[in-house]
Amino acid sequence: xxxxxxxxxxxxxxxxxxxxxxxxxxxxxxxxxxxxxxxxxxxxxxxxxxxxxxxxxxxxxxxxxxxxxxxxxxxxxxxxxxxxxxxxxxxxxxxxxxxxxxxxxxxxxxxxxxxxxxxxxxxxxxxxxxxxxxxxxxxxxxxxxxxxxxxxxxxxxxxxxxxxxxxxxxxxxxxxxxxxxxxxxxxxxxxxxxxxxxxxxxxxxxxxxxxxxxxxxxxxxxxxxxxxxxxxxxxxxxxxxxxxxxxxxxxxxxxxxxxxxxxxxxxxxxxxxxxxxxxxxxxxxxxxxxxxxxxxxxxxxxxxxxxxxxxxxxxxxxxxxxxxxxxxxxxxxxxxxxxxxxxxxxxxxxxxxxxxxxxxxxxxx
Amino acid sequence: xxxxxxxxxxxxxxxxxxxxxxxxxxxxxxxxxxxxxxxxxxxxxxxxxxxxxxxxxxxxxxxxxxxxxxxxxxxxxxxxxxxxxxxxxxxxxxxxxxxxxxxxxxxxxxxxxxxxxxxxxxxxxxxxxxxxxxxxxxxxxxxxxxxxxxxxxxxxxxxxxxxxxxxxxxxxxxxxxxxxxxxxxxxxxxxxxxxxxxxxxxxxxxxxxxxxxxxxxxxxxxxxxxxxxxxxxxxxxxxxxxxxxxxxxxxxxxxxxxxxxxxxxxxxx
Numbered sequence: 126x127x128x129x130x131x132x133x134x135x136x137x138x139x140x141x142x143x144x145x146x147x148x149x150x151x152x153x154x155x156x157x158x159x160x161x162x163x164x165x166x167x168x169x170x171x172x173x174x175x176x177x178x179x180x181x182x183x184x185x186x187x188x189x190x191x192x193x194x195x196x197x198x199x200x201x202x203x204x205x206x207x208x209x210x211x212x213x214x215x216x217x218x219x220x221x222x223x224x225x226x227x228x229x230x231x232x233x234x235x236x237x238x239x240x241x242x243x244x245x246x247x248x249x250x251x252x253x254x255x256x257x258x259x260x261x262x263x264x265x266x267x268x269x270x271x272x273x274x275x276x277x278x279x280x281x282x283x284x285x286x287x288x289x290x291x292x293x294x295x296x297x298x299x300x301x302x303x304x305x306x307x308x309x310x311x312x313x314x315x316x317x318x319x320x321x322x323x324x325x326x327x328x329x330x331x332x333x334x335x336x337x338x339x340x341x342x343x344x345x346x347x348x349x350x351x352x353x354x355x356x357x358x359x360x361x362x363x364x365x366x367x368x369x370x371x372x373x374x375x376x377x378x379x380x381x382x383x384x385x386x387x388x389x390x391x392x393x394x395x396x397x398x399x400x401x402x403x404x405x406x407x408x409x410x411x412x413x414x415x416x417x418x419x420x421x422x423x424x425x426x427x428x429x430x431x432x433x434x435x436x437x438x439x440x441x442x443x444x445x446x447x448x449x450x451x452x453x454x455x456x457x458x459x460x461x462x463x464x465x466x467x468x469x470x471x472x473x474x475x476x477x478x479x480x481x482x483x484x485x486x487x488x489x490x
Numbered sequence: 491x492x493x494x495x496x497x498x499x500x501x502x503x504x505x506x507x508x509x510x511x512x513x514x515x516x517x518x519x520x521x522x523x524x525x526x527x528x529x530x531x532x533x534x535x536x537x538x539x540x541x542x543x544x545x546x547x548x549x550x551x552x553x554x555x556x557x558x559x560x561x562x563x564x565x566x567x568x569x570x571x572x573x574x575x576x577x578x579x580x581x582x583x584x585x586x587x588x589x590x591x592x593x594x595x596x597x598x599x600x601x602x603x604x605x606x607x608x609x610x611x612x613x614x615x616x617x618x619x620x621x622x623x624x625x626x627x628x629x630x631x632x633x634x635x636x637x638x639x640x641x642x643x644x645x646x647x648x649x650x651x652x653x654x655x656x657x658x659x660x661x662x663x664x665x666x667x668x669x670x671x672x673x674x675x676x677x678x679x680x681x682x683x684x685x686x687x688x689x690x691x692x693x694x695x696x697x698x699x700x701x702x703x704x705x706x707x708x709x710x711x712x713x714x715x716x717x718x719x720x721x722x723x724x725x726x727x728x729x730x731x732x733x734x735x736x737x738x739x740x741x742x743x744x745x746x747x748x749x750x751x752x753x754x755x756x757x758x759x
Contacts, residue, residue, distance in 0.1 A: 174655060176651055176654070176655070196651075196654045196655055197654055197655075197657045197658065197659060201655060202655070203651075203652065203655040205648050205651070205652055207648060209648035209649045209651065209652040210649075210652075211649055211652075211653075211666075211667060211670075212649075212671070213670040213671065222653065222656050222658075222666075223656035223657055226653075226656055226657040226658050226662060227657055270652075270656070271655070271656075274656065274657065
């Protein structure tokens with residue numbers, strides 16, 4: 126079922142946890158709410174569930190306004206960060222809890238729970254208590270319990286937050302498969318950008334209770350709408366300079382910025398893999414010194430320092446790195462091949478050039 | 491050195507606890523089993539036991555209900571004056587039971603509003619069962635609250651919220667989630683309440699008037715027999731109460747062990 130929130134606002138005392146947020150979760154979608162801790166994403170989830178009452182704004186589930194419905198009446202499945210399994214009940218009874226409340230008959234309950242145990246690869250664990258399970262198993266019991274009464278939407282708060290890294294990877298893949306199989310509209314909260322990228326069909330990025338950007342993982346990564354998104358998702362070099370005659374000059378680097386008035390300070394962002402580095406000082410126009418080499422497993426990261434003292438990160442694949450034979454401290458040349466002018470944090474997220482078009486573009490080295 | 495310390499603890503334990511109990515037991519049976527039986531089956535003694543049981547049962551039920559309610563409100567709600575209420579709950583621990591009884595006397599005395607009111611309504615409070623119950627409630631009130639509040643904090647609200655998202659109403663949340671989490675705390679609190687209610691003397695003495703066959707509880711009967719130089723009676727009734735207390739203590743220890751293993755399980759999560 127489709128979820129829609131319009132102008133959702135939640136204030137706690139004098140603070141605003143969620144400020145005027147609107148977005149849609151399409152039917153059958155797996156959407157990730159991404160943001161640092163304290164960004165209000167969990168509050169959004171709790172508001173949709175009915176565990177918190179909004180200060181302003183409307184929530185629609187399947188086109189129906191649910192503001193005045195209690196949490197019990199909203200027919201949502203909720204997975205808590207620390208699972209919140211009933212410690213005194215067995216796995217079977219945990220999963221059957223919602224069904225018992227809804228007065229299903231015993232035969233149907235047994236059938237549904239058995240079905241879910243199989244779906245969650247929990248066969249044979251029905252008689253165990255939560256404390257006898259591993260973290261990954263508990264998490265799957267929590268999802269099974271939430272899914273048992275056939276909720277119209279599934280809400281998950283940091284579903285992978287409390288398990289270790291290896292199990293987390295397995296659970297992510299498992300959740301994607303489960304979602305593909307069941308196709309229930311799902312919304313999950315995470316602070317881990319990699320997780321959001323991998324699991325979600327679409328991502329909504331939050332910061333300080335505000336929606337920063339919504340889009341596919343690729344959109345959010347390649348075309349960050351704000352400086353915050355650029356900094357939060359992936360790694361990005363961000364430099365600041367003042368616009369002059371349609372250009373931003375940052376040390377010896379120049380970026381075209383047509384349409385910006387002279388004197389405006391602009392943030393320019395570029396991903397590390399758009400910084401090309403060569404050991405031949407004549408290869409590219411810009412000069413720098415190689416400060417550090419980091420081995421990342423799949424690639425290398427180079428840290429270079431320009432004569433103006435600017436420190437930039439570059440990413441290089443292994444083959445290229447081996448051809449170059451870098452040594453720390455040597456002089457190198459570099460070029461930025463692609464960049465993006467970022468709106469300032471604190472503005473409303475629209476691109477601030479006069480044309481209203483985002484300024485991005487390839488640069489000829 | 492180690493043996494010396496252990497020896498001191500043993501000696502202390504024997505002289506202070508075991509010795510008096512054994513001596514009392516031997517005195518109870520000093521005139522034979524028959525005399526012991528006569529003393530505890532005497533109408534005055536039986537009436538004392540019955541009265542103590544009545545008071546204990548009523549106080550236990552009231553404490554289970556209101557103690558749980560108070561703990562829930564203190565742990566789950568935020569309200570003005572919360573820290574004051576939370577602090578005052580321990581007051582009965584600090585105040586002498588005699589003072590507690592005296593406060594009731596003042597409160598329900600013939601010249602007060604409450605006293606006049608109960609007098610008009612033909613309800614005898616002082617020197618009757620109601621005052622004895624009120625006095626016992628006063629001294630036992632903290633036990634339940636003090637056992638349950640930390641358990642409620644440990645439980646947190648997530649399990650309760652999970653139950654709500656699964657469709658449970660507030661009453662179902664309480665019965666199916668909150669109460670099971672509190673079960674060992676309830677047993678523990680109930681045991682302490684019962685032990686204290688059975689043994690209460692000072693507060694009850696002040697408000698009851700110690701009227702034979704009317705308001706004389708088991709502990710008051712022991713006191714009266716002792717004052718009247720009927721040592722066999724005093725010893726016999728005391729030994730009986732002691733046996734009850736010992737049984738309760740055993741229940742308490744079992745409950746404690748179970749509660750601790752539950753906490754360990756929770757900790758393992």
